[in-house]
Each structure stands twice: as C-alpha cells, then as structure tokens.
Amino acid sequence: MHSKALVDACATLLAQVLTFEHPADAVVARHFREQRQLGPRERATLADVTYAVLRRKLLLEQLARSGSGPRERRLAILGLAAVQDEQARAADPAATRGPRDFLNSALNDTERQWLAQCDAVRAEDLLAPHRYNLPEWLATALREQLGDEAQFGALAEALLQPAPLDLRVNVMKSKRDQALKELAQAAIKTEATPYSPWGLRVAGKPALARVPAFASGAVEIQDEGSQLLALLLDAKRGEMVADFCAGAGGKTLAIGATMRGTGRLYAFDVSAHRLEGLKPRLARSGLSNVHPVAIAHERDERIKRLAGKMDRVLVDAPCSGLGTLRRSPHLKWRVKPQAIAELAALQASILASSARLVKPGGRLVYATCSLLAEENEAVAEAFSAAQRDFEPVPVAGLLAQLKVEGADQLTSGGADGGQFLRLWPHRHQTDGFFAAVWQRR
Ligand SMILES: C[S@@+](CC[C@H](N)C(=O)[O-])C[C@H]1O[C@@H](n2cnc3c(N)ncnc32)[C@H](O)[C@@H]1O
Numbered sequence: 351m352h353s354k355a356l357v358d359a360c361a362t363l364l365a366q367v368l369t370f371e372h373p374a375d376a377v378v379a380r381h382f383r384e385q386r387q388l389g390p391r392e393r394a395t396l397a398d399v400t401y402a403v404l405r406r407k408l409l410l411e412q413l414a415r416s417g418s419g420p421r422e423r424r425l426a427i428l429g430l431a432a433v434q435d436e437q438a439r440a441a442d443p444a445a446t447r448g449p450r451d452f453l454n455s456a457l458n459d460t461e462r463q464w465l466a467q468c469d470a471v472r473a474e475d476l477l478a479p480h481r482y483n484l485p486e487w488l489a490t491a492l493r494e495q496l497g498d499e500a501q502f503g504a505l506a507e508a509l510l511q512p513a514p515l516d517l518r519v520n521v522m523k524s525k526r527d528q529a530l531k532e533l534a535q536a537a538i539k540t541e542a543t544p545y546s547p548w549g550l551r552v553a554g555k556p557a558l559a560r561v562p563a564f565a566s567g568a569v570e571i572q573d574e575g576s577q578l579l580a581l582l583l584d585a586k587r588g589e590m591v592a593d594f595c596a597g598a599g600g601k602t603l604a605i606g607a608t609m610r611g612t613g614r615l616y617a618f619d620v621s622a623h624r625l626e627g628l629k630p631r632l633a634r635s636g637l638s639n640v641h642p643v644a645i646a647h648e649r650d651e652r653i654k655r656l657a658g659k660m661d662r663v664l665v666d667a668p669c670s671g672l673g674t675l676r677r678s679p680h681l682k683w684r685v686k687p688q689a690i691a692e693l694a695a696l697q698a699s700i701l702a703s704s705a706r707l708v709k710p711g712g713r714l715v716y717a718t719c720s721l722l723a724e725e726n727e728a729v730a731e732a733f734s735a736a737q738r739d740f741e742p743v744p745v746a747g748l749l750a751q752l753k754v755e756g757a758d759q760l761t762s763g764g765a766d767g768g769q770f771l772r773l774w775p776h777r778h779q780t781d782g783f784f785a786a787v788w789q790r791r
Pocket residue numbers: 576594595596597598599600601602618619620621624647648666667668669700
C-alpha cells in the first residue's frame with residue numbers, strides 16, 4: 351500500500367476506535383472483516399498504529415494540537431512515527447528515532463515541518479500527564495499506592511511498552527528445553543522466563559499458528575504472570591478443582607496440565623460465548639478432565655450442588671484489567687473510576703460464593719489483573735475478616751515451596767511483605783497481577 355493510502359487507512363480506523371464505544375480489539379477486528387482487501391502487513395501496521403495512539407494518547411493529542419488538517423490524520427501520522435520509532439528501538443535499543451522517509455512521502459510540506467517539530471520535542475520537557483499518558487484519577491491512585499515518584503514513573507513507562515509474547519509449555523506434551531529446541535527449529539527464538547517453570551519468552555512477534563509446537567498443543571500463549579496464578583493453585587493429580595471465572599480458559603488449561611489430565615476440573619463462567627473460546631484450545635491441549643459449565647450467576651444452583659466438594663478453587667475475578675494496559679491500552683480511557691467500586695462489590699460476591707465450594711483443608715485463590723488496591727488487597731482483607739474458617743496463607747512461602755526463583759521479590763503485604771502475590775510490569779516484566787490464598791480450616 352502506498353504511504354498516502356496507509357495514512358488515510360490509519361486515520362479511518364482511528365476515527366472508529368477513538369469513540370471508545372467498543373473495546374479497541376473488537377473495533378479493529380470488525381474493521382479487518384469489513385476491509386478484506388487489506389494484506390497481512392497492512393493489518394499489522396494498522397493495529398500497531400492504533401495501539402501506539404491509544405498508549406500515548408495524551409502526548410499525541412497535545413502534539414496534534416499544533417498541526418493542521420483532520421485530527422485523526424494528525425494522530426495517524428504521529429502514531430505511524432511512534433511505531434517506526436518502536437521498531438527502530440527493537441532493532442537497536444540505542445536508537446531514538448525510526449526512519450521518516452516512507453512517512454514523509456505521504457505528507458505535504460506543512461505536515462513534514464510539523465512532524466519535524468514534534469520529533470524535536472524532548473521527553474524531559476514534557477508535563478507529567480504527557481509523559482505518563484494516564485488519566486488523572488488512575489495516575490493519582492497508582493502514585494499513592496507506589497508511594498514513590500521514581501517507581502510510579504517506571505511503572506508508567508513500562509505500561510507504554512508493548513507486552514512481550516510469552517508461551518507456556520504444556521507439560522502434558524513437552525518439556526521446556528524440548529519446546530525451546532523445537533521452536534528454534536522453526537526459527538522462533540525464545541528464552542526461559544525467570545519465574546514460571548513453564549514459561550518461554552519469544553523474541554519479537556512471530557506468527558505462531560502454523561508453528562508445529564503451537565499447532566500440536568506443546569505450547570500455548572500465556573503471560574508469565576498468568577502462569578504463576580495457575581502454579582499457585584498447585585492442583586494435583588486426581589483432585590476436584592474449579593476455575594470459577596474461566597473465560598476462554600487460559601488458566602484452566604494450565605491447571606489441567608498440572609493435574610496431568612486427571613481428576614475433574616470445572617470451568618465455570620457466566621459467558622457461554624467466552625467458554626466457547628476454550629474449545630479449540632482444549633482440543634489442542636490433550637486434556638480430557640475439563641468440564642466447561644455456563645452458569646447464570648455466582649449463586650447458580652449448579653454451584654450450590656458442589657458445595658464443600660472442591661480441593662481447590664481459583665477465582666480469576668472480573669476486574670478493571672488495568673494490569674494489562676501494555677496489551678489493552680484502551681482500558682485506561684474506557685474504565686471510569688466509578689466502575690471500580692461496582693467491580694469490587696461483584697468481586698466480593700463472587701469470592702464469597704465460590705468459597706462455599708472449597709472442602710475443609712482445601713485451597714482458595716483469589717486473583718485479578720488489576721493494579722488497584724480497591725480490587726485486590728481490600729477485597730481479600732474484607733473476605734479474611736468476614737470468613738473466619740478461611741485461614742490466609744502467605745504467598746511467599748507457597749512460591750518458595752514451588753521453587754519459584756526470587757519468590758520474595760514477587761509478594762507484598764502482611765507483616766513481612768510475603769502475604770500476597772503482586773506482579774508489576776516495571777518490576778517483573780509481566781502484566782500486573784494480584785493473588786491472595788486461603789486454606790479452609
Ligand atoms: C479475568 S476474566 C477470566 C480470564 C480467564 N480466567 C483466563 O485465564 O483466560 C473474568 C471472567 O469472569 C467472568 N464472570 C463475570 N461475572 C461472573 C460471575 N458472576 N461468575 C462467574 N464468572 C463471571 C467473565 O465472563 C470473565 O470471563
């Protein structure tokens with residue numbers, strides 16, 4: 351596609367995404383279905399530009415104010431420039447700018463001059479909102495929580511970077527070393543992730559669909575943080591286990607593999623549509639112990655019948671998703687502060703209902719991919735205070751038993767900082783995750 355047409359195509363897509371009526375990934379997917387003529391490279395560029403604009407929306411809007419022409423076109427130009435910069439940095443971390451020839455060929459003289467002025471703006475001269483690109487309410491909450499401007503700055507910077515591509519080796523089908531070699535034979539370079547024993551981090555963003563290790567189910571795409579949540583549940587062969595908010599089953603598959611395909615693993619969710627997404631992954635995984643069940647709500651009769659029967663229950667609760675801003679940057683503009691209190695009430699209700707499933711001596715894990723204390727520590731502490739027959743279990747000890755390296759770096763809270771799992775993009779290169787664990791007395 352000619353550079354002029356590409357800028358126009360980016361501007362068209364941005365105009366749809368920036369209404370924020372629907373999640374960005376849904377808008378992009380619909381746009382691609384409608385625009386069948388777009389080739390794979392053009393689709394990749396359009397998606398990259400959309401996400402670059404969503405990540406740095408406050409900065410790019412500020413820079414766009416000085417330009418001329420339609421706003422979406424100015425944002426598309428700045429987004430394309432940002433993507434070229436990212437690509438240049440990926441090839442050479444010392445690089446500051448990508449090449450501008452291709453982009454400049456799409457611009458008129460005024461636009462070229464304006465882009466050169468934008469390129470000349472120095473990061474250190476930016477006001478905090480333009481540097482951090484977070485809505486004010488969220489910046490305030492995260493600053494308060496981290497209690498340190500340098501830590502907050504590092505987090506904000508990490509949230510502006512695209513997430514790495516992590517794989518989980520399916521222990522039913524392969525071992526980490528073996529999968530690494532098999533992927534290398536398909537020219538996919540990976541290295542072991544630092545914390546999860548099943549994790550491989552991929553260099554770059556290669557297409558995986560036709561890679562034999564992926565097609566055979568030997569590896570699945572899963573963030574290292576997500577893998578650690580399944581590890582914490584530590585489900586064993588032959589047990590009765592429930593993944594209460596299973597969605598498309600990312601964690602279900604990891605849990606099923608730790609059970610070596612034995613026992614019974616219920617995958618509950620209120621969304622039958624999301625559970626549908628589990629089916630093709632289940633087929634690849636080789637697991638036969640997973641039972642997906644669509645429920646009406648957390649107090650569904652089918653849940654009540656299983657009360658006190660589960661060895662382990664994972665509650666991967668619906669949350670703001672603010673720990674996933676590297677891959678879902680639209681969330682920072684779509685999630686409203688008022689929604690957090692509603693989510694916290696839903697999380698408390700789901701946690702209390704799912705706890706009934708746990709048998710005496712069984713384990714309960716509450717997890718979110720939110721960074722906010724209101725959805726995390728506050729929900730866990732209120733549960734501990736109200737449910738005296740659930741004994742809080744410090745996560746640091748569990749991680750050490752599971753031989754996770756650097757376990758003491760992954761936790762916070764409690765008298766010694768070991769109570770909860772707390773993963774941060776800027777410290778652990780994972781999405782932001784929280785987990786609390788209890789044992790039923
Ligand atoms: C964080 S997502 C789950 C992600 C999934 N565990 C994974 O690893 O891919 C939260 C899920 O909770 C589900 N959910 C929302 N309300 C629920 C409820 N009352 N009971 C059970 N699941 C619920 C949503 O449909 C969503 O799929």
